[in-house]
Amino acid sequence: MRLSAQTRAAAIGLARERVEDLRFLKGRGHYIDDVILDGMLHGVVLRSPVAHARIKSIDTSAVLAMPGVKAVFTARDLGETVLIPLRAASLPGYERSFLQPPFAVDKVRYVGEPVAFVVADTPYRAEDALERIEVDYEPLPAVTDWASANRDSVLHDHAGTNVASSYRVTRGDPSVVAGADYVRSERLRCHRHSGVPLETRGLVAQWDAAQQRLRVWGAAKVAFANRRILAGMIGLPETAIDLIEVDIGGGFGVRGEFYPEDFIVPFAARALERPVKWIEDRREHLMATNHAREVDCELQIACRADGTILALSGSIFVDLGAYVRTNGSMAPSNTAAFLPGPYRIPHFACDVNVFTSNKTPIGSFRGPGRFEANFFRERMIDIAARDLGIDPVEMRRRNLLTAQEMPYDPGALIPNSATSPYDSGDYALALSGVIAASEWDRLHALSGRIVDGWHHGVGVACFVESGGAGPRECTRLRLADDGTIDLYTGCSTLGQGHETSFAQICADALGIAPEAVRVFHGSTTDLAEGFGTYGGRAAVMGGSAILDAARAFIEQARPLAVGLFGSPNEELVWRDGAFFSADGMRQTNLAELAGAARMNGRVLDVEGAFNNTKLTYSYGANVAHVAVDIKTGRVKVLGYWAVEDVGRMINPLIVHGQMIGGIVQGLGGTFFDEFIYDEDGQLLNASLADYLLPTASDFPSINCISLEHARSTTNPLGVKAAGEGGIVAVAATVANAVSAALAPLGVGINTLPITPVRIWRAAQESMTTTATSGSQGN
Amino acid sequence: MKPAPFDYLRVHSIDEAIAALAEHDDAVILAGGQSLVPMLNFRLASPGLLIDINRISDLARIGVTPDGLTLGALVRWHELESSTVVARHNPLLQYAVRHIAHYQIRNRGTVGGSSAHADPAAEFPAVALACDAIFSLRSARGTRTVTAADFFRGALETALEPGEMLVAIQFPAWPVRRGWGFEEFARRAGDFALAGAIVLLDYDADGVCADASLVSFGAGDRALRLTRAEECLRGIRLTVGALTEAARIAAEDCEPKSDMHAPAEYRSALLETLMLRALNAAAAPDRRTVA
Amino acid sequence: MTSITVQVNGRAESHDVEPRLTFADFLRHTLRLTGTHVGCEHGVCGACTVLVDGKAVRSCLMFAVQADGCEVVTVEGLAPDGELSPLQQAFRRHHALQCGFCTPGMLITAQALIDSEPDLTEERVRDVLSGNICRCTGYVPIVAAVLDAAASGDRKR
Numbered sequence A: 001m002r003l004s005a006q007t008r009a010a011a012i013g014l015a016r017e018r019v020e021d022l023r024f025l026k027g028r029g030h031y032i033d034d035v036i037l038d039g040m041l042h043g044v045v046l047r048s049p050v051a052h053a054r055i056k057s058i059d060t061s062a063v064l065a066m067p068g069v070k071a072v073f074t075a076r077d078l079g080e081t082v083l084i085p086l087r088a089a090s091l092p093g094y095e096r097s098f099l100q101p102p103f104a105v106d107k108v109r110y111v112g113e114p115v116a117f118v119v120a121d122t123p124y125r126a127e128d129a130l131e132r133i134e135v136d137y138e139p140l141p142a143v144t145d146w147a148s149a150n151r152d153s154v155l156h157d158h159a160g161t162n163v164a165s166s167y168r169v170t171r172g173d174p175s176v177v178a179g180a181d182y183v184r185s186e187r188l189r190c191h192r193h194s195g196v197p198l199e200t201r202g203l204v205a206q207w208d209a210a211q212q213r214l215r216v217w218g219a220a221k222v223a224f225a226n227r228r229i230l231a232g233m234i235g236l237p238e239t240a241i242d243l244i245e246v247d248i249g250g251g252f253g254v255r256g257e258f259y260p261e262d263f264i265v266p267f268a269a270r271a272l273e274r275p276v277k278w279i280e281d282r283r284e285h286l287m288a289t290n291h292a293r294e295v296d297c298e299l300q301i302a303c304r305a306d307g308t309i310l311a312l313s314g315s316i317f318v319d320l321g322a323y324v325r326t327n328g329s330m331a332p333s334n335t336a337a338f339l340p341g342p343y344r345i346p347h348f349a350c351d352v353n354v355f356t357s358n359k360t361p362i363g364s365f366r367g368p369g370r371f372e373a374n375f376f377r378e379r380m381i382d383i384a385a386r387d388l389g390i391d392p393v394e395m396r397r398r399n400l401l402t403a404q405e406m407p408y409d410p411g412a413l414i415p416n417s418a419t420s421p422y423d424s425g426d427y428a429l430a431l432s433g434v435i436a437a438s439e440w441d442r443l444h445a446l447s448g449r450i451v452d453g454w455h456h457g458v459g460v461a462c463f464v465e466s467g468g469a470g471p472r473e474c475t476r477l478r479l480a481d482d483g484t485i486d487l488y489t490g491c492s493t494l495g496q497g498h499e500t501s502f503a504q505i506c507a508d509a510l511g512i513a514p515e516a517v518r519v520f521h522g523s524t525t526d527l528a529e530g531f532g533t534y535g536g537r538a539a540v541m542g543g544s545a546i547l548d549a550a551r552a553f554i555e556q557a558r559p560l561a562v563g564l565f566g567s568p569n570e571e572l573v574w575r576d577g578a579f580f581s582a583d584g585m586r587q588t589n590l591a592e593l594a595g596a597a598r599m600n601g602r603v604l605d606v607e608g609a610f611n612n613t614k615l616t617y618s619y620g621a622n623v624a625h626v627a628v629d630i631k632t633g634r635v636k637v638l639g640y641w642a643v644e645d646v647g648r649m650i651n652p653l654i655v656h657g658q659m660i661g662g663i664v665q666g667l668g669g670t671f672f673d674e675f676i677y678d679e680d681g682q683l684l685n686a687s688l689a690d691y692l693l694p695t696a697s698d699f700p701s702i703n704c705i706s707l708e709h710a711r712s713t714t715n716p717l718g719v720k721a722a723g724e725g726g727i728v729a730v731a732a733t734v735a736n737a738v739s740a741a742l743a744p745l746g747v748g749i750n751t752l753p754i755t756p757v758r759i760w761r762a763a764q765e766s767m768t769t770t771a772t773s774g775s776q777g778n
Numbered sequence B: 001m002k003p004a005p006f007d008y009l010r011v012h013s014i015d016e017a018i019a020a021l022a023e024h025d026d027a028v029i030l031a032g033g034q035s036l037v038p039m040l041n042f043r044l045a046s047p048g049l050l051i052d053i054n055r056i057s058d059l060a061r062i063g064v065t066p067d068g069l070t071l072g073a074l075v076r077w078h079e080l081e082s083s084t085v086v087a088r089h090n091p092l093l094q095y096a097v098r099h100i101a102h103y104q105i106r107n108r109g110t111v112g113g114s115s116a117h118a119d120p121a122a123e124f125p126a127v128a129l130a131c132d133a134i135f136s137l138r139s140a141r142g143t144r145t146v147t148a149a150d151f152f153r154g155a156l157e158t159a160l161e162p163g164e165m166l167v168a169i170q171f172p173a174w175p176v177r178r179g180w181g182f183e184e185f186a187r188r189a190g191d192f193a194l195a196g197a198i199v200l201l202d203y204d205a206d207g208v209c210a211d212a213s214l215v216s217f218g219a220g221d222r223a224l225r226l227t228r229a230e231e232c233l234r235g236i237r238l239t240v241g242a243l244t245e246a247a248r249i250a251a252e253d254c255e256p257k258s259d260m261h262a263p264a265e266y267r268s269a270l271l272e273t274l275m276l277r278a279l280n281a282a283a284a285p286d287r288r289t290v291a
Numbered sequence C: 001m002t003s004i005t006v007q008v009n010g011r012a013e014s015h016d017v018e019p020r021l022t023f024a025d026f027l028r029h030t031l032r033l034t035g036t037h038v039g040c041e042h043g044v045c046g047a048c049t050v051l052v053d054g055k056a057v058r059s060c061l062m063f064a065v066q067a068d069g070c071e072v073v074t075v076e077g078l079a080p081d082g083e084l085s086p087l088q089q090a091f092r093r094h095h096a097l098q099c100g101f102c103t104p105g106m107l108i109t110a111q112a113l114i115d116s117e118p119d120l121t122e123e124r125v126r127d128v129l130s131g132n133i134c135r136c137t138g139y140v141p142i143v144a145a146v147l148d149a150a151a152s153g154d155r156k157r
């Protein structure tokens, strides 16, 4: 094919208003609870009210006689025990099996664990029935944290230990801190919180007995993987199952993994031969959907007097909750792997310790491991900078990897995964950008000062953020009769606007207008193969697959065009969505090609794929300016600035939106969101009145700049992940800012969340102890 | 999260309401529903009958007499928020109401519901207590009045007897020389406060503090009048020292509780801070109602 | 069962309902007006906000029986078919929605605010919207959209 310049203006890079907005704004979205099927029944889950107990008996006899109740299911109805497998790469030790069955078998291990499922004609009546199921629990001591007194109470008897995994990763030789002028150790802690999308989870399942086909609506994130899991658990071929994506009210990593209900609901629908709907309520959501981020850390930093970091080493202690869920390896392994971050740290080691506890299992939440690791590392750097009397920005500049060092191999830091070098970037550029945007010098002069009773502080943090790698992602392009394109992608969309951005990619690949592309996503019905959306992979993987499909599309269309032109020897050129004769005088467009295909009894329908084992690495830096009232413990975030290089923006409007949204979500995770358990393993705040999420009045001043400086070298689009960069450095930045504000009191923030009580107490302690120097913990 | 079954009765008069209350011992009144309905949805309550008083127009009036301001039990937050009458006759009340919950909730929630619900951190009961408001209760047995101090008994506990409903709350006239302060601390706008402080300072013609009313809320299991602290302000010319001392005593007496949101020692320290700020506001010349 | 008649988006709807049916469920499942969303069912998230007799209220904290005789506007009633209201257009322009789940509640609340208060400040908009949770956008574009729509002379929906 001869190359020819497109004359149409590029669609990639346009801040195009979103296509999906039209239906959402008019209330015409179609979310899972909007799915209504004939004869549909409603299921509700009976959940364990206790954290750890043996189930002595379950009596459901009173329930079936209740009005409207059709059935009740428990573990016994499943026959032999089925377990939900791990989807992501495993960790050493996980082979002892800490996997979760759909219904608790013999034992419950966290408050909220499914015990039974009642199906009735309305959700109201199903809930009425829940109250009548009698379960006899024999309580066992609850293990509520890894260091707890009850650590001898073993959750998984067959494993014989609560240590789910323990391993060490290293690079260089961290024991050699020769030449270190300065060594310091700290304990830090990130708390348990999660994504909490505004729409709770939900599923509708339908069993077609005649066709022996199972249809499940409500897929999100990884429909194809979940189909494989479901097929294996329920004993059907994958091809007999459709997982169908509808609109999704936010995912943030927690929605769309395979949960107990993803088996229970289809199982019930098949058993009853009636469609069954299950909509998680908010209370359930807070105790049933993956938690995240609970990790303690002991870290040691070794530097030269000039601030050059020589080594970083330590241990992390991850509270996994009761089971290893589908991606239960991601948070621990990523926390360790991202500890060195964007810096040249020659010697690094981390002991990773993962413990089971009688709490809700954890999974990935936006920026898994990064939010935590950035907080740990960036605090250490600030502490060291302060001790060494070096400006925190300068300290970072001195240690950031340079553009000349790219690609940079961070080493093998994740078990069972290939290493993946940092692809490209000028990390100092992002830091300089945020320093300029925030007018750092002006703010820095204020840092540590008191104005009208408010202690001002400014903090900075840098990050590198991986995204977008395999497994293979697929795209299918189908030419509609009117000459427009139907694009089917294996990626799901959970608010990211793929219907808009993927159309832009396809438009440029074919030289047509984005309006001429309709995007369908996330359902296993559209494509033979696909994977899904997580870890910022959609644009990278799904987007690159579009380029491949577009190439295949043009080649398949060529014979049709040749037929239309009637001159087999002529060299046809594809440009602006049409084939042109070599002299450019004659052309045939997509509508004509569609007509020709129809005449030949064909449809132009092609697939493309993209496979990539290498990650993209976006990077950036954030600055926060805070004011602290030590009397009440209130922190006001007066300004927040973020710069991130995403390589290339498909749609700046969307990239920008992801960034702001991520930052505010991160501010929530820094100040508010927290699952609070008591010593018996009861979740105390299973309502949105007590589990606090940020609101419109909390964080008014957020400023973001997205750069397109260093394209990724791992994919033909040159894009990098853009969905997680907003959130990952927030706790780090804010903790540094608050610590800077309170530095004159000798107070540093090493524990999240940053609550009024925590600040007040730290200030209190520093004022009552005489020896304040160097007191950092709280 | 769906409520258990109940019967529903819409009433159009107070008499109808109290007759229904007398007849059904598992009935509860449904006012704005902003506290009751969440409890029903969580199945923390499952009454047999809901008596919906929302259409009793007599209950929704704001009245002004020389004796003060009378609020029907069904007066909603948004009416207080925007009422010029309330601004004039009880600026503290209006200011406090703006801290209650959120826009949509203020469109529904009522003074009667908030009082009967008696959340320890609710603003309205605390204002009523500070202002010595009088609560009118009706039942098939007749009408009685109780003071705010007697009405609020504890967390979610009031003087309401079975079969009784709250019909009105009367706020005594706002004195001519009065300063006021209101401070609360909540994690986010609209949340129930971790602690709050209300101050009324009445001066005589010479600028001596003739009377003081100090209330804490959210700190303990109900709003409290902090009488020891009030006592040390009466009859003196206010000084920084006196205000500081009053705040300190107030914190000692506020009976703070510990819960998942905050430990008692934080709450009492917070209350001291808020009380001092409220006292300073009340003592500041621009917060005195009439110069 | 109680029989009720409610004016919803200008149409009279008569149905027999169980007293315990929440108004949100009535709109969504009885009338199949699924634009109104449910995010918590305990009055915190604001996704279920609708206008009842002109006032923005939480439909999860009302029962359908209570709406008998009321006039109700849901997101489906904000603009004539096929068009976007000025507020909806501003939301699109500012990318004030991602997953769209909070959007109906945001639009209803913001429209009520714009219709009832002339001079909106950013602070006021933020305060009023603090009763509506959005997990995606960080609120910045939502606040900008509301201020933009309020400032454009054409405030009618």
Ligand SMILES: Cc1cc2nc3c(=O)[nH]c(=O)nc-3n(C[C@H](O)[C@H](O)[C@H](O)COP(=O)(O)OP(=O)(O)OC[C@H]3O[C@@H](n4cnc5c(N)ncnc54)[C@H](O)[C@@H]3O)c2cc1C
Pocket: A689, B028, B029, B030, B031, B032, B033, B034, B035, B036, B037, B038, B073, B099, B100, B101, B102, B105, B108, B109, B110, B111, B112, B113, B114, B115, B116, B117, B119, B121, B122, B123, B124, B160, B164, B165, B166, B167, B190, B191, B192, B193, C042, C043, C044
């Ligand atoms: C998210 C959220 C945040 C909130 N934040 C705050 C806040 O910050 N501050 C605050 O003060 N409140 C807050 N509230 C509560 C709100 O103010 C309620 O409106 C109020 O507490 C109850 O008023 P209501 O009219 O809604 O009562 P309902 O919910 O209808 O009733 C509450 C109780 O009072 C009884 N009752 C009602 N009226 C009468 C009567 N006339 N006589 C006898 N009994 C009666 C009912 O039977 C019920 O037991 C919040 C609510 C929510 C959902």
Ligand code: FES
Pocket: C037, C038, C039, C040, C041, C042, C043, C044, C045, C046, C047, C048, C049, C058, C059, C060, C061
């Ligand atoms: S669903 Fe009504 S406020 Fe959340």
Ligand code: FES
Pocket: A198, A249, A250, A495, C096, C097, C098, C099, C100, C101, C102, C103, C133, C134, C135, C136, C137
């Ligand atoms: S757009 Fe997703 S919750 Fe607001």
